[in-house]
Amino acid sequence: MKLTLFLTAGLPSLLAAFALLPAALQATDTPPVTEESPRYRDLFNTSAFTLVTENDKYFAGTDRHYTNGLKLSFLGTTRLNESPDFIRRVTQLLPTLRADASRQLYKVGVSLGQNIYTPGDTEISTPDPLDRPYAGWLYGSFDFQAKSLDGKTLRMVEIAFGVVGPAALGREFQNGFHDIINVPHANGWDHQLKNEPGLILSWERRHRLLQLGLNASEDFSADFIGRYGLSLGNIRTNIAGGFGARIGWRLPEDFGADLIRPSGGDEAPARATSIYFFGSTEVRAVARNIFLDGNTWRDSPSVDKRPVVADLNAGLVLRFPARLGSIRGLQLAYIQNYRTKEFYGQLKRDVFGSISLTALF
Template sequence: MNLKHTLLLLCLLSGLQTMAQTHRNEFGFQSDNDSFLAQGSDRYYTNGLFVFFRRGLNVNDTTRFKNKVLGIELGQKIFNPASGQTPDRDMVDRPFAGYLYAGVNLNYLYSNESNLKLGAQIGMVGPAALGRQAQEVIHNTFGFYELQGWEYQIRNNFQFNLSGEYNRLLGRAGKDADISLNTYANLGTGFTGAGAGFLVRLGKFNQLFNSVSMQSTAIKQRGFEPLNKHEFFFYLRPTLRYVAYDATIEGSLFTKSDNSVEVRLTRKPVVFSQQFGVTYGGERWIFDLSAIFQTKDTKEMLKAHQWGSATILYRFN
C-alpha cells in the first residue's frame, strides 16, 4: 500500500469515527422541585416532571443550517400557595393548580449560531391535570405533611398553547466563555407573554447548533468540527418576562367560574428569574443541575419562587 492509499484510508477511518460520535435520538427526564434546594420550602411552583424525546432531522441546506431537531414532550406542573397545607381560603396567596400537557416542537439551528424553535402544546389546567393526586403520592411516599386546600384549585379548562424561541450568539472569548441572547413568546388559551434575557457559559461547551444549551445534541449528520468532544460548563441565565395571561393563576380565559370556592388573585405582569446551573454532555449521557429564583407572580404572594431542576438524557441511534 503506497502513501496515497494509506492517507486515504486514514481519512475514511477518521470520518467513520466522527460519524460514530453522532447520535440521532435522545430520551430523558427532567424533575423540578423546591425541596431540591434544601430550604425546607414547599411553595408556589412546587413540582414538575417532564419526559423528552428528540430526533435529529435531515439537513439539506448545510450552508444555512447545521442541525434540525424534532422534539416531543409530556409534562406536568404543580402549584400551591405558600404551603400545601392551607385549610383557610383566605390564606391562599397563589392558587392550587395542576397543568398536564403533551407538546411537539421543531428546532431550526443556523450556521451563525442562532436558532428558531417553534412549538405547540395541548393539555388541561384543573382537576383533570391530576396535580392533587400527584402531590399526594409524593407526600405519602416520602412521609411529608398532609395536604389541605386543594378544594380551592383552579377549575378545569382545556389548553392549546403556541410557543416560539429565538436565540443568538452575541460573543465568544476563546473556547471557555460566551454570551447569547435568549428570547421567547407564548400565545394560547393558558399562557400568553414574552421574555428576553441572556445565557452566559463558562467552561467547555460546543457551538449552539450542537449543544445541550439549545437542546440540539440530537443530530443526524455532523459536517463540522465541535469545539469540544464533551461539554462541561457552568451557566447563568437571567430573564425578564412579561406575563399577559397565566391560567394557573387566573383560570379559564373564556369562562369565569361563579363558584365562590375558586380563589381569584391578581397576576403581576412583570417577572424576573435567575437560573444558575452546571451541565455535562458526554458521548451518550447528558446531565444538568440548576437552581432557579423567580420574583412573585401574584400581588398576594408572601415570598418569591425558588426551586431546583435536574435533567438526565441518553443519546442513541
Template sequence: MRIKLISLFVSLALTYTSVAQSHKNEIGIQSDNDSYLAQGSDRYYTDGIFVYFRHALKADGTKLKNKVLGFEAGQKIFNPQGGNIPGPQYIDRPFAGYLYAGATLNLLYANESNLKLGAQVGVIGPGSGAEGTQNTVHRWFNFYHPTGWEYQIHDGAVINLSAEYNKLLTRGDGIDLSFTGYGNLGMGFSGAGAGLMVRAGNFNQLFNSVSTQSTASNIDSKDLLHPHEFFAYYKPVLNYVAYDATIQGSLSSNKSSAPLQITSNRQPIMLSNEVGVAYTASHWVLSFAAIFHTKDTKEQVRVHQWGSATVLYRF
C-alpha cells in the same frame, strides 16, 4: 424516589468517557422541585415532571446546521405559600395543576442562532391530576397531608403556541455571551421575555449544545469545539406575563360553577435568574439548575425558587 433515580443516572453517566459522536436520538426525564434547593419550602411552583424524546432531522449542513424534532409530556403543580394552609385567606397563589403533551421543531443555524417553535395541548385544573400526585408523593415520603385543594383552579382546556430565539453575541477563551428571548400565546399562557446567557467552561456551538436542547444531531464531533461539554452558566431573563391560567383561571372554564376556585392577580413584570451546570458524555446529557423568580402574583408574600435536574440518554 426521584432523587435516588437521578443519582443512579448520574453514576452511570460518569462511567462513559469515550469521545463524543453524533447521536440522532435522545430520550430522558426532567424533574423540578423546590426541595432540591434544601430550603425546607413547599410553595408556589413546587413540582414538575417531564419526559422528552428528540430526533435530529436532516439539515443542509451549511446555513441550517441542525434540525431537531421533539415530543414531550409533563405535569406542573402549584401551591400557595404552603401546601397545608389553615384557611382560604392564606392562598396568595392558587392551587393549580397543568398536564400537557407537546411537540417542538428546533431550527439551528451555522451562525449560532436558533428558532424553536412549539405547540402544547393539555388541561388545567382537577383533570391535571396534580392533587392526586402531590398526595401520593407526600404519602410515599411520610410528609404532611396537603389541604386546600378544594379551592384549586377549575378545569379548562389549553392550546398554546411558543417560540424561542437564541443568538450568540460574542465568544472568548472559555466564555461566551448569548441573547435569549421567547414568546407564548394561547389559552393557558401568553407573554414574552428577553435576557442573556453567559457560559463558562467547555461548551459547544449553539447548534449542538445543552443550552439550546440540540444535543441530538447528525453533526460529526470534529466540527464541535469540544468532545464533551462541561460548563456553568447564568441566565437572567425579564418576563412580561399577559395571561397565566394557573393564576387567573382558565379561559374555557365556568368560573361561576361550584366548588369555589380562588384566583389571584398576576404580576405582569417578573425577573427570573437561572444558575446551572451542564455535562455531556458519549451517550449521556446531564444538567442541574437553580431558578430564582420574583413574585408571580400581587398577593404573594414571598419570592420563590426551585431546582431542576435533567437526564437524557443519546443513541
C-alpha cells in the same frame, strides 16, 4: 373579565388557525412518498431523550407556589430534505422555520409533562383567597427547531396542549408522593382550578452573540447567548427576553441546558467530555397566566398577578461520551433558579432547583 382584550381577539384566531392546520398541510406541495422516503424512525439516528424534574425542595427547602415540574422530551435531528413529509410541510407552513434548507439543521420532538402549583400554606383545608390557587397542568407538545449550520442561530416553535384542573392529576401526584416520603398531604386540593383544556403556541429565537477561546487550544472557552420569544394561549400569554453566559471545558455545540420552558431544550452529540458553568436571566411581560388569573370561562380562585416577572439562575453541566447499547453520551445538569414575586400580596420570592438527565444517541 378575567380574559384580557388581547386574548379575546387573539385566542379565537389561534384556534381557527389550528383547525385549518390539517388542510393547510395537505395543500402544501411535497415530494411523493416512495419506498426510499425518510421514515420517522430515522430521527433516532442522532437524537436525545431528556428527563427534567424541578422542585422547590432542591436546595431551597420550601413547599409553595411552583412546587413541582416533571417533563420527558425527545428531540431528533434531521436535514429537511431527509425528513418525513409531515415535517417538511410544517416547516413550510410556519414562517419562523422557513430558511435556506441547505443551511439549517432541523430537530423535531415530542414532550410529556406535568406542573403542580399550590399556595404557601398547604395545611389548611380552605386556602387563603389572597394566596396562589391550587392547580395542575398536564400536557403534551410538538417541538420544531431549526439551527444554522454555523451554530449561531436557533429558531424554535412549540405547540403545547393539555388540561388544567382535576383531570391534570395534581392532587393524586403530589399527595401520592407525599405518602411515599411520609409527608403530610396538601389539604386544599378541593379548591383547585376547574377542568379546562389548554393550548399554547410558543415561538423563540436564540443567538450566540459572542464566543471566546480562553486558552491556546480553545478547549477552555466561553460564550454569550441572547434569547427572545412569545407565547400565546389560554394557559399563558407573554413576551420574554434574556441572556445567558457559559464558561468551561469543551463547551458543546448547542445552546445549553434549560429549565422546563416552552421551546426549551437543544442537545448536541457528546463527542468529548465537557464540564461548564452557566448563568442566565429572563424577563417576562405577562398578559395571561391561568395559574394566577384563574379559569378563563368559569369562576375559580385567582390572585392579582404582577405584569413583569424575572428569573435568575445558575447551573453546572457535565457531559461525557458513553457506550451503553445505542446510547453514545450522557449529560447531567443542575440549575438553581430564583424567581421574582408573581402576584401582589406574595410575601417572598420563590426558589427551586432543576435536575435533568439526557441520553444522547
